[in-house]
Amino acid sequence: MGLRAQVRTRDGWAVQHAIVTVTDMTGTQILRATADEDGATRTEEPLPAGAYTVIVTAVGYAPAASTALVTAGGRIEAGTVVLARQGGVELPPPGDWSLDPAHSSVAASAQHLGISSVRGRFTEFSGRIVIDEDVARSRVDAVIDAASIDTGNGMRDKHLRSADFLDVERFPELAYNSRALVPAGPDRWTVEGELTMRGIARPVDLDLTYLGTGPDPWGGVRAAFRATAELRRDDFAMNYNQVVKAGISAIGTTLRVELDIQAVQGDTLPS
Template structure:
């Protein structure tokens, strides 16, 4: 066997579309092979004894190169070759990931009376993440039921559901669809997308951190993310702004959105 190797990400996932090229010391290509669905590369035949350069490439990943010394066995045992995402950042392996509402939270924080903060959350939402082979083409889509707002105060929640704010009878859903995904640093991304709320659509960028991937107790695989964004209420035609004294508003005009998300690998039906 001329070459055997496994191509993986830092998290240990197979890079199914990797290509391994072997050249001799003159730069002449002597072997080229693609990884299978398990990220494994195998070739038949044997190589002449000597030194070779092994180059591994894959779309969306930084290429890796190493030197291999072939002895009388005539083969290269490449072992596990780890590829890093282009730009030094990682995401879960390509495919569909379904948001798990039971282990995720969608929260918002607004200033109250200019001296403290009111924390709220939405209790009813669903979403899907599509990780593409070319990570920049990945997508995020989510829907939030506006009536699910919960700030821990029934009177305040009723007001937030009214026409002064979310107007949930006319606009029952808040939706977000991404348009681009751009690396912003190690394990960080900027998600550009469009948020539709209160009947108004505006571009909104999410500052996204990827926290890692691993198995869960139910036999599935999960990925975790944290994201933040800042919104202005008046951008979405929510202009209610009671002034209580000396120009101080009861509720601030800026909202800080905080998302803690677990996504399950696969197209999992939304919970009813």
């Protein structure tokens, strides 16, 4: 009976204390409920059969509205309602933005033995985003400390730092430099750029989602992004592999890269 809904951000986080309002076709409010800390809304009072409008609001997010039809069961199953941060359909204001490593992650995963994935992350990196008045000319430049790779296994990390993979003694840094920013949807962009790894530069495009902009507790302004890409190891001369049986390689040839980035407005980070 009643209303069932889950309120989430685009990247899957619960929107705590979102307000869900149900109105009838005359605009009269029939029900109002607050989401809990898991973003869930549940009410038990049955609703009369008919057509309704479900409106979901939360501070800092753009409202979402949908139409629901209640039958004799008296329930609205609104499912998962996704809210976009206010400003999420545009990029942040023009100017310099500094990547905040303390609130960002640079991760990658590879298939292992053909049945599961091994995941790792780089713990040391820095970067700068420049949003241009001409959005297409905006830039991203980032540098990653190759030796900071961390998969949670010391022996594996040592091997990844060796000449079989990252070869950190000869090539201590990875660098990414963008060339262009191309719209791919209301809040999605393709970052066309070049990744240099092991001294080899190859074109790598990022599928970028802008998650919104808002104030932080230190008096600054932050913007959030999520980006993904796929790389082939052999494009960067990482050809090491071990065939375990029947042609199955111990490590997959493709790497999936996942970036969760917070950037602070300005050219310095809060101390």
